[in-house]
Amino acid sequence: MILLSRVADCLYWLSRYIERAENVARMVDVNLQLLLDLERLDDNRITAHWEPLIRSTGDDPLFYKLYRQADSENVTDFLTFNTENPSSILSCIVTARENARMVRDKISTEIWEEINRLYHYIRSQNAKKLWASDPYDFYREIKQSSLLLQGLGDSTVVRDEGWEFLQAGRYLERAIQTNILVDIKYHILLPSSRDVGGAIDALQWMAVLRSCSGFEAYHHIYGADVQPWNVAEFLILSENFPRSILFCLRSLDARIRAISGVREGHFSNRAGKLAGRLLYELNYSSVEDIFETGLHEYLQELQLRTHDIARELYEAYMFFPVVDLAREIEEQAL
């Protein structure tokens, strides 16, 4: 079976955008709930609570162009419905559907209909109403739709090259998003240095765990005590947790090798080389290395290298130089 580069690109972005929508929903949802646990809420505290969300993705300049204050309503609106924010949930779903529409013939009816349903839902008044009255339910719907799409993919999509691009997109985006979720913790300032390792600190780390659906799994492995280095180890280096960065990068590496047809430990293009190399480094890393480098610095470096893989993957398979129409016309007219 052949796969058009444009189609590979669409499949890849389709899953990236769905995964992104899901993670933004997770992030906003957890922060809304976290807000309930905080005391003494004045405007400054609220801003300090929300700002990290937009700062961790580097979206703060755009945000302040569109809103005056980083309060609950503005930030959640920015991340959920604002169409000027290309990573808002609405924008992600619109883009995912555009991509799905271009490759309708390559995905199952079930997947297409679910994306289409989600698209019409989030644009409807009902969605806005639910969001205003019961945000928890609203964000759960977004998450569930994404999970449903993964399940539908699992059980209805042929395991051909197109599938590999769907999966590559999913795990790549998830690695990026888990990174952002952990890094948010770095941006959240504690009220004072006395609070490090204290109740609020633990609460925030628990929120991070919950936003990755890792709350139960963490306790299962590490017991009741929520320790920052344990959470970091779990979300970055866990071998088995399907949202950890290591897990995602290992899946990504496997997908890239499946696409290029090489064995583990080998590569045939730069994407495969970078992915394999990063994976091996993570395999031989421990949480001590992370804290030696500094959590934030470590995550940033990791993020940059993940983006490098994305760029090389695009170069290798999805990119064809834009046709210089004038030149092409001239050449073909000869």
Added chain:
Amino acid sequence: MLFQDYRTDGFFDEMFAEGDRVRPHYRRLYERFRKLAPDDFEQKRQAVDLSLWRQGVTFTVYGDAQGTERIFPFDLVPRIIPSTEWHFLERGLTQRIRALNCFLHDIYHDQKIVRDGTVPEAYVRSARHFRPEFAGIEVPRNIYIHVCGTDLIRDDQGQYLVLEDNGRTPSGVSYVLENRIAMKRAFPNLFSNAGVRPVATYPKELLKTLRYVAPGGKEHPVCAVLTPGVYNSAYFEHCFLAQQMGIEVVEGRDLCIRDRKVFMKTTQGLRQVDVLYRRIDDDFLDPTVFRKDSLLGVPGLVGAVQAGNVTLANCIGTGVADDKAMYYFVPRMIKYYLDEDPLIPNVPTYLASEKKDLRYIMDHLPELVVKSVNESGGYGMLVGPKSSRREIEEFRDLIRANPRNFIAQPTISLSRHPTYCDGTFEGRHIDFRPYILCGEEVSIIPGGLTRVALRKGSLVVNSSQGGGSKDTWVLYGDE
């Protein structure tokens, strides 16, 4: 009771003959629908609309920045064609497409029909879609129109007439297939003993046709559907057909030409394409030959066609045969090339560029339908009896300024069909577009697109102008 107040109002009604007698081929459906409560019907209708909406069987409203999408309204009362009638239509349509393909081969080669004076040369030369640069080019199996969507209507006597031949890139066939699926979902029990012939084989037949015309009779040709892209209103159909045929949907940017051959850009490099079922008009196919500003096409594509390295379906330049003025000559073509009498007549047509006809048109404008030969989709048209005096006078000036651009036809009182309107059945005007494939043999799926003018009294069935569609049943028997 949905039929309670139904009146035929003196029109030819597909379901009811004189004296409100149900025609034999509608009897079973009538018995079933007669017993339906209006509420049940309404419920089914809403369920079908919702399901079409969910499936995204929608078209984008042009010129709407919000990207508003609509479903093509679907009426749940099916149109039924009995077997004998269908066989007659099949023969008539087969005859017609054979003649059109002979004409196209002739017109791009020796132009015998012109030299013999059967078709005046001026009409050929002035046809907008005539491509003189294509003269002398050989096309596989001498087939130019592979897919034809001929529009048929019935007059007040029930006589079938050809309204126009769509020999360029006719669309709508996906609705034929989707409507049938929707209908089966809404009335699962209706089909078990209704004797309806299936339509689902269309994609298979289409693929067979495409393979048959591969360059040099290549045995395992690579076929693809060439689409203008996701913003085209028929994009859904392009994907639908490609998926059912198991071939790729490609856009111009997915293709490139090397050594006068067409290649797709894939993840594993370039891959040659042999046959393109193209759904892009001639004008946009190749900016080196046609419109220079077209970003939809592929530079060099025409060169690849001329070199015989790729087949386009339909071929370039078929528009000369479905020109509305050329339509006038199709019955002559049938006689000329096949030595047969046309089975399905044309609507009587007057050519404004003929002196005698022009006088008649000018004298009878308020009774006539005037059409611009280059427009389709119900645009550029005057329906005399439904127009104001000012609109008529405006058209009079247009015709006088450019007679070659206009034809006129008497207003045909289109047949009507019971159609669900606001809780009851009312008569609405319909037409019919069967889909004709011309490959090794001519094959026509038993069915087609019945379009219905949903606005009361309206004769315009186009989706852009308030039209909807119906499932079309061709029966195994006559009742």
